[in-house]
Amino acid sequence: MPVEEFVAGWISGALGLVLGHPFDTVKVRLQTQTTYRGIIDCMVKTYRHESLLGFFKGMSFPIASIAVVNSILFGVYSNTLLALTATSHQERRAQPPSYRHVFIAGCTGGFVQVYCLAPFDLIKVRLQNQTESRARPGSPPPRYRGPVHCAASICQEEGPRGLFRGAWALTLRDTPTLGIYFVTYEWLCRQSAPDGQNPSSATVLVAGGFAGITSWAVATPLDVIKSRMQMAGPKHRVYRGVLDCMARSARQEGLGVFFRGLTINSARAFPVNAVTFLSYEHLLRWWG
């Protein structure tokens, strides 16, 4: 099993993550809290109340976990394609796999990474939703002191299964959308480099960026549900399942609730995934 794809997936994911985390914080807050009037209002309030650091809350855990999550995603994707088409990453430009195979490999990568992503994503969402300022004297202390304290508190209050709250919604979000992610990327690359040559860096940036936007546009409704289910717990509303969360959110806030965070998700998705694919392709070419 080639391991380069796993290592390239890790490094490229980490670069994309640092770039996109401030957007991600604004998105999570818009999706789960009703106190903000929109993106700008959320950014201004976060900055005023928590300074720039507020945008980077909950980042240390994803940085640590991206090593595992992104390397599983790209590694499983590439190795599934190898199993389906008997071509390595280097051979795939000359003998391109069918879009059906790319879709299956993407869904497989998406499905497998979920069970590693779920606890890390849950902790990230809980920390991002803490709006208390640590710097301000007199303000109430945040519920969780950091990622380790957050994980320990969840285990204590909700049991170890609590760490997987929202995992089913995450599976429904990531399995098909990662198929769409890789198909969009491949399709766009093949439009500008149809003769089996490697796509240029500009093509990879644009194709990666649009793959991110397309997949996140499709993923946003389930992303909202996933974030709400992750926030449910001893202190918040508890839902009976994905369908219950969908029905109650739509009844109380209208259908627009499923598109909360779409704009910020798309703005974040372009640079994050452009950088992720550019570094992934270049690392594999260097090692190839």
Ligand SMILES: CN(C)C(=N)NCCC[C@H](N)C(=O)O
């Ligand atoms: C629609 N979904 C779930 C995805 N496209 N997932 C791939 C993640 C890529 C990158 N780390 C990101 O956070 O955008």
